Amino acid sequence: MDDDVDTYFDKFERLGLFYISRNRVQMYFARNRFWRNVGTFGGAITVNSPNFRKSTRPYLIVEDCSFEQNQAFFGGNAIYLRNTKRKEN
Secondary structure, three states: OOHHHHHHOOOOOOOOOEEEEEEOOEEEEEEOOOEEOOEEEEEOOOEEEEOOOOOOOOOOOEEEEEOOOOEEEEEEOOOEEEEOOOOOO
């Protein structure tokens, strides 16, 4: 397996319990229990490419949550956040 796990992100199913892609606003999770979730990337929460280009606030806020026995096959057993940057030509 390649040492760069992000190279697999586009090749495999990315879903965990919550899959958020290119969000432009804050995503807020409060007082939740994430228990025994399984995903390829991020067992409980996967965030792909927060859109900072069209927004200045696409943050993920997690407050007073518990994460127990979550599993991901490639990365982020509880939460996986993948930031991407546009390459200049």
